[in-house]
Amino acid sequence: MLLVALMPIFSCGQSVKNDNAKNINGIVFIENSWIEALHQAQLQNKYIFVDAYATWCGPCNLLKNTTFKNKKVAEFYNSNFINLSMDMERGEGPDLASQWGITAYPTLIVFDFNGKPVFGTMGYMGAKDLLK
Numbered sequence: 071m072l073l074v075a076l077m078p079i080f081s082c083g084q085s086v087k088n089d090n091a092k093n094i095n096g097i098v099f100i101e102n103s104w105i106e107a108l109h110q111a112q113l114q115n116k117y118i119f120v121d122a123y124a125t126w127c128g129p130c131n132l133l134k135n136t137t138f139k140n141k142k143v144a145e146f147y148n149s150n151f152i153n154l155s156m157d158m159e160r161g162e163g164p165d166l167a168s169q170w171g172i173t174a175y176p177t178l179i180v181f182d183f184n185g186k187p188v189f190g191t192m193g194y195m196g197a198k199d200l201l202k
Contacts, residue, residue, distance in 0.1 A: 096139035097147045099155035104162055107154035111183040118185075119151040122158050122167065122177040129194035130176040140197035151180070 099121065100107045111118045121138070123130035134155075137143060147153055158167040158175065166172075170179065170187065178200075179190040 096144045097153050098144075099153045101155055102157055102161050102163070104154065104156065104166055107152050108183075108185050111152040111181075114152065115183060116150065116152050117183065117188070118181040119147055119153045120177075120179040120181065121153070121155045122163075122170070122172055122175065122179060123155065124159050124175045125157060127175040132194055133176055137195060137197050137200055143197045143200055146201060 097119075100110065107118050107120075110116075121130075121133065123133075156166065157163050158172060158177075170177075174192045176194065177190060177192050178195070180188050182188055
């Protein structure tokens, strides 16, 4: 439940390197591999931005189809973070959801390059709010 204390509420695949900071198609995510994201974060000395989602979640799908495809959002996140999109109901997702204290979707979390959570929020967020 450590994450819950860090979560102000604002509203409510394949592994890829995060080299294309100007990707106009949206945020470039590593898909469903916490270990790969942590490895890339350590190699590149970057924070990790995690989109923790469930496939059935309407606000999660809205984030993917709108906010994450916003050009300014994509440029900022692709330049400054290792981005991980994690289905919390498959593979290592359920264990991570329990470990991170996730109780709702979407949950967006920023971790340092050692895997320590530094900020989190729950719920849909528009581009302007995500850039804040």
